[in-house]
Amino acid sequence: MDARSLSQMSDAALELDLHAAVGRERTSTVESLAFIGEFDARGLHLPAGYPSMFQYCLSELSLSEDSASKRIRAARAARRCPAVLAALAEGGLHLSAVVLLAPRLTPESEDEQIAAASRRSKTQIELMLPERFPSEGGPTTATPVPFDSIADSHAPGHASTPSTHSKVTPLSSGRYRLETTIEQLGYDDLALSKALLPHTSPWCDAAEVMQQALRMLAAHLLKRASSATAKPRAQLREAKGRHVPAAVRREVWQRDGGRCAFVSESGVRCGSNRLVRLDHIVRFAEGGKSTSEILRRLCGPHDQFEVKRRLGAGSPSGSNASHASGRRTGEPFGWPTNMPRGK
Numbered sequence: 001m002d003a004r005s006l007s008q009m010s011d012a013a014l015e016l017d018l019h020a021a022v023g024r025e026r027t028s029t030v031e032s033l034a035f036i037g038e039f040d041a042r043g044l045h046l047p048a049g050y051p052s053m054f055q056y057c058l059s060e061l062s063l064s065e066d067s068a069s070k071r072i073r074a075a076r077a078a079r080r081c082p083a084v085l086a087a088l089a090e091g092g093l094h095l096s097a098v099v100l101l102a103p104r105l106t107p108e109s110e111d112e113q114i115a116a117a118s119r120r121s122k123t124q125i126e127l128m129l130p131e132r133f134p135s136e137g138g139p140t141t142a143t144p145v146p147f148d149s150i151a152d153s154h155a156p157g158h159a160s161t162p163s164t165h166s167k168v169t170p171l172s173s174g175r176y177r178l179e180t181t182i183e184q185l186g187y188d189d190l191a192l193s194k195a196l197l198p199h200t201s202p203w204c205d206a207a208e209v210m211q212q213a214l215r216m217l218a219a220h221l222l223k224r225a226s227s228a229t230a231k232p233r234a235q236l237r238e239a240k241g242r243h244v245p246a247a248v249r250r251e252v253w254q255r256d257g258g259r260c261a262f263v264s265e266s267g268v269r270c271g272s273n274r275l276v277r278l279d280h281i282v283r284f285a286e287g288g289k290s291t292s293e294i295l296r297r298l299c300g301p302h303d304q305f306e307v308k309r310r311l312g313a314g315s316p317s318g319s320n321a322s323h324a325s326g327r328r329t330g331e332p333f334g335w336p337t338n339m340p341r342g343k
Helices: 011-041 053-059 065-080 083-090 095-104 110-117 122-132 184-196 206-226 246-256 300-311 318-324
Strands: 166-172 175-180 277-280 295-298
Touching (some): 011 053, 065 095, 095 110, 095 122, 246 295
16 A cells, blocks of 8 residues: 555545454454464474474564464464454454463353453453452563573464463673562572572672572583583493483484474474484384484474374374384483472
């Protein structure tokens, strides 16, 4: 549209066309949410080479972090409660309203929740929700940052919503603000660490404690994942059975850069560094050996995707599926079992 032509329109015509344009935008938003929801439910971001629907939206759909996050949440809410799409199309709800309601929407309560939020602004809904759903602690928000900060759906058909437990805000080059909520145990550990931490300044703050703690944790996890060591011992590059020698683990880690090596048919490499674990390209049950040529690193979502692709849609899930496929299962996801989580 030529913007100059708008200046020639009458006030009445301009108002009519404005309402029509916004209506078309609502219809387009509803349609895109329906497509995102179906695409997400089928887990089609995985064969496309992306570890999450969030990353697919950023890279393939060119959405911003905020736009992708909102649409994924709204799309998953709409799959649980289809009345959401009708309310969006009619203008009763806006996208931000759906995102705020999403954690509390159920098929049994959707009509009531939608009616309560209808025609309300984002601020009004934020004030309304604590009255309707009292909870302990303050509100939590999540701001996507350059890394994948969303606990996204990894399995086809899974309808979890992105995590809303912390907020990371870039302040300047190399500086970030972290806002989060911790329980009493975490606070006690923070206070004790602050008291015991050797430092030259008497004004050691929580940020210094956190940075040192994260540095120690990262070093521990890196050593655990890659078998990194300052003085590696001479070891065989192949071993009998399912055991993977440390030398081989280091070689695979360095070759893959500690990132997921899954490549889609179109040539897109996943590259995620979340929950990466070893995978036998040739299944152990089919003669695959524990050598760097046969091993690769896969992220959690693509690890499970490969299991289902190899064994079929009716395959078991989780660690049982990995075991059934003949692959190494000695690298559990989550918090290391030999790291204390508290006192």
